[in-house]
Amino acid sequence: MAQLLDGTSPETRPGPARILDVAELASVSVATVSRVLNGDSRVNHELRERVLASASQLGYRPNRLARNLRRRQMDVIGIVVPDIENPHFAAMVRVVEAIALGLGHRVLVCNTDEDGDRQAACLQMLADERVSGIVLSPSGPDGGIDHLRDLAIPVVTIERALRNGPADAVVADNVAAVRAATRRLIDAGHTNIAFVGGYSRVNAISMRQRGYLTAIEEAGLAPVLIGGQFLCDPAEVAVTALLRAKRPASALVVANNLMALGAIRAVRRAGLRIPGDVAVIAVDDPPWAELLDPPLTVLAQPIHAMATRAVEFIVRRLGGDQSPPVHDVFPLKLIVRRSCGTGHLP
């Protein structure tokens, strides 16, 4: 009798049609409408047709806000990255968005600026929103992960495993790759090789630093670590200072593409040439790497494959998989161009 108690007819009622309006027009209950709309199979064919017709006649669109409350979940995947202007993370967001869309999910993006507090705030916010899952590219400490597990929100980290919050992780083999790249410079005769990175101990950059240090130590050389805050301009400043030192480096291992830009600019402005005066190898293979002069030798990350795998993990957990967290490791690929000055080596 709800229909009759509702004094307003569908035509006069303002605003978007509700499920009740569809039910009335089709002369069925709201439960039946809901079943049809959610693909519940056990509903009479004729009723289904009536419901569908009414819904389309009214231009009915389910109110997701109500749906979310009832189901205690938004169909949204959160993605937390240090900086979406970094082409590396932009590619990640792109892949996650494309796949999420296919799963009927939206994507909420958060930038952390490599700030642990902001990361924690983002995670808290995404928890408050009851997102379905989170893809996290960690920067800073592992704040807030426990809270997410309490809410049964699956988290997958990309680029770095979490310490105290076991979660699936998709990581690149940074240590081995950077070690090999550094080794290559050493084999080419360089004895003063600097590493351009942040000073972070919490993300992929630190793994790259470890790879660099390993190679340097193995060769009995002295390490030179300089900052860069993961960004272009700070890296330029740091490299400029380095090049003015008494014994400037003859080779640079740069920990990401943004800092590579800054480092190269610094070398140019110092009037030095690449690779003649300074050899350069950088991590990340942005589209412009091969167009620089000289083309940049890089360690390319299979970012699309990694992001895809990350979403697969989320989907698996959403499907109820309770098995222990997995760490998937992807290899980096060395692409030798001219900036490292060792193109003639194997």
Add this chain to the structure above:
Amino acid sequence: MAQLLDGTSPETRPGPARILDVAELASVSVATVSRVLNGDSRVNHELRERVLASASQLGYRPNRLARNLRRRQMDVIGIVVPDIENPHFAAMVRVVEAIALGLGHRVLVCNTDEDGDRQAACLQMLADERVSGIVLSPSGPDGGIDHLRDLAIPVVTIERALRNGPADAVVADNVAAVRAATRRLIDAGHTNIAFVGGYSRVNAISMRQRGYLTAIEEAGLAPVLIGGQFLCDPAEVAVTALLRAKRPASALVVANNLMALGAIRAVRRAGLRIPGDVAVIAVDDPPWAELLDPPLTVLAQPIHAMATRAVEFIVRRLGGDQSPPVHDVFPLKLIVRRSCGTGHLP
């Protein structure tokens, strides 16, 4: 008496604390808790303290899903861009995210791939989610805008004004800027200048094309329009074909940074030199433009200022402003580097 009727004590109840739990612990009504949490001033100081203490003791976090339903709105700003991997749009998203965060809003990102149908789907989806506002960088026809106005969701377009759905717009002065840039090449003696762009008639690219055509026609030259689909690889293919033509162009006006990458690669692979064989001017000033060899002459868009203004429009409309839509025009800035071969001109 609701407290007493609720048979479970706060300690035993599983899951996150609700507003009712806080109310019980503080011995006040849920309305008072809600008032405190929403900054309603007319609440007794002592009660406020009690509520705050209880909330913090329980680790209470408001359930946004319920809040959203009740308020019929998510505190979310949707941003619809053709391709977030394009540094231009990445910067836009970044700015919008930062400002939105300050306003207590989250950001939902959608890629359209320059596809009108996908854009319409994104808009519909954002409407379904009842986002607070939408920043749209249009590609394809203006599908779905009416619908958004029915729901009183403010929309601001960036880079292009909408035809049939009056909305605030933040646009760049593409026609004038590209016309001036083309004119520069003409004045330098070029008579065979090609425009590398898509064939779209619906977005900023078409305005740039118009600017090019205007300058070419004014000079009595023959226009050469080639495709590129706004992307790197297609542009490379198109430019490669162009350079193999009987009378290859001696100058290129490229409509965005992605296509510039492809165009430059094509010129290189054809064994030609910039600017000697082919002069190049491109729209957009990505960070790598000045590091190319030769550094790229560009038309830089004040993207940060534009994105900021876009959010300001949203905020203004959210504040109830009903005044007629505004179109704000931002000038593009010509940055002369060496790729255009006319550095000696004023």
Add this chain to the structure above:
DNA sequence: TTGAAAGCGCTAACAT
């Protein structure tokens, strides 16, 4: 197979 009805947790209109 279908319908009635009970909430999901919050806000806000109304009552005190």
Add this chain to the structure above:
DNA sequence: ATGTTAGCGCTTTCAA
């Protein structure tokens, strides 16, 4: 100034 209560629109038992 504070409390009571009626929904927001939907999904999902439970009963028929």
